[in-house]
Amino acid sequence: MGTHVIKMPDIGEGIAEVELSQWHVKVGDLVVEDQVLADVMTDKAMVDIPSPVHGKVIALGGQPGEVMAVGSVLISIEVEGAGNLKESAAPAPVKEAPVAPKVEAAVESKPAAAAAPRPAAVCQGPMVAREADERPLASPAVRKHALDLGIQLRLVRGTGPAGRVLHEDLETYLAQGQSNASAPAAAAYAQRNDEEQIQVIGMRRKIAQRMQDATQRAAHFSYVEEIDVTAIEELRAHLNEKHGASRGKLTLLPFLVRALVVALRDFPQMNARYDDEEQVITRLGAVHVGVATQSDVGLMVPVVRHAEARSLWDSAAEISRLANAARNGKASRDELSGSTITLTSLGALGGIVSTPVLNLPEVAIVGVNKIVERPMVVKGQVVIRKMMNLSSSFDHRVVDGMDAALFIQAIRGLLEQPATLFVE
The missing domain is CATH 3.30.559.10 (Chloramphenicol acetyltransferase-like domain)
Known part of the structure; x- marks a missing residue:
């Protein structure tokens, strides 16, 4: 077994450093060639970093929100053979995007069962008890969709970045048989004292x-x-x-x-x-x-x-x-x-x-x-x-x-x- 080291790629345009926005894998995960490993943020767009090899993730080079220099170690993967621990060519990004891919997208494996798919984003509970005047994060399109469906957004658990409510969350809410009429009033207006810290990254x-x-x-x-x-x-x-x-x-x-x-x-x-x-x-x-x-x-x-x-x-x-x-x-x-x-x-x-x-x-x-x-x-x-x-x-x-x-x-x-x- 050997180690394949992937370095932060040179995305071009004279960029010397980029922000690590999101990991799509963790230590111990099996990955396949072309699987997206991480998203990095330039001044203009989000860029997906794919894996050039099959293997097992053994080390991550940074945390989401960390600004990393081009050429620094991004991720280490255990592979069959000698690997490239001494020399590592930075892989070219194959896809650019202004938003990170949804975490519920399963990994498509080339060899059967070679890698475990990323877990689907699912609602953690039947509904969310927000304050009556608390405004959940959601795009205008999602808000209109919720209005058309008769759903109170503050009752829907958001699975997007920073807890943002997505269209899929509305579908999950409906699939669980929740409705405004059936939502218990006590739960909807329950007193809350919890706090949540959300890191502003990406x-x-x-x-x-x-x-x-x-x-x-x-x-x-x-x-x-x-x-x-x-x-x-x-x-x-x-x-x-x-x-x-x-x-x-x-x-x-x-x-x-x-x-x-x-x-x-x-x-x-x-x-x-x-x-x-x-x-x-x-x-x-x-x-x-x-x-x-x-x-x-x-x-x-x-x-x-x-x-x-x-x-x-x-x-x-x-x-x-x-x-x-x-x-x-x-x-x-x-x-x-x-x-x-x-x-x-x-x-x-x-x-x-x-x-x-x-x-x-x-x-x-x-x-x-x-x-x-x-x-x-x-x-x-x-x-x-x-x-x-x-x-x-x-x-x-x-x-x-x-x-x-x-x-x-x-x-x-x-x-x-x-x-x-x-x-x-």
Whole structure:
């Protein structure tokens, strides 16, 4: 028997160290070639580290949350033969993802029964007794799913990172025959005195660092504008009815992307990056729109490249593809970087007003709030209109307040008169 030592790989882009985010194996586990051993976090994405050999794990080189230098020992595996204890080539990562693979995924073994599968993530008990005002971690999609199913999220045990409730947890809850009606009131409102410490590591730590860095470095200011989206919603419904079956359904997002592209022609200072160390503003002709997307482990920003050259349906297809890739853990580093301006939306949960945090080094981010029907006075008559707010933030070091207001008002004009989106 010999020992095969796997070192922290050189992921490229001049990265000298990475954060060990999660182990998928433990000492004593049998592993097979290509099995994912660990997730490591770079500045841009999560990277899976696979095993190049069959064998047994005999030592782990670090703990989740530890920052490790490229070339340091990551894991040692006992193998048949001499192994490579003296020399170890770092294996090339075979898959990149903005989220860690779900722990319930079983390991697919090449030789039959060569490795024990990872245990499935199962609910530890029938339900969780949270305080009535305690808000469990969950994505907007999971919250809506729970609402549709009539499930109180605070009663569901989360098996995701940091106790986040996943779609699978809702299914487990239902499969166990739990319901709001059958949940014992005493258990649901039981007094609690327990405490839980959750280490901020991996993607959550990167998000926290980026948000803190953005608020400390940039001079944020926000501007909110109300928009009548009745006409654009009528156009969207018409296009979906006429072309939805052949070209795909349109959401509001591709119209917003188109409005950004057109408005930026007159406000190029918004489509820019600011290097505050070199004191240089770089304005870009290409419009690479970052679309903020919620995943089970946090906020991802996949990038719709060259939005200026895309049709409505092309933008819609790319937004959908990137969003699914981010949520499913398949978005690459290139797909998560390089944006020049960001669009962020909470969809139906968008609230009335928000104050988005800039995605540095960008200087503008446009936030979309939910659409509501309200009585409005139009030409002296009270009519019902679909209204929506844009809550946008800017870097005051680069963007003046008046320019920001004019930029958002230009977007407003384009959306309220949707034909102007396509007039060249």
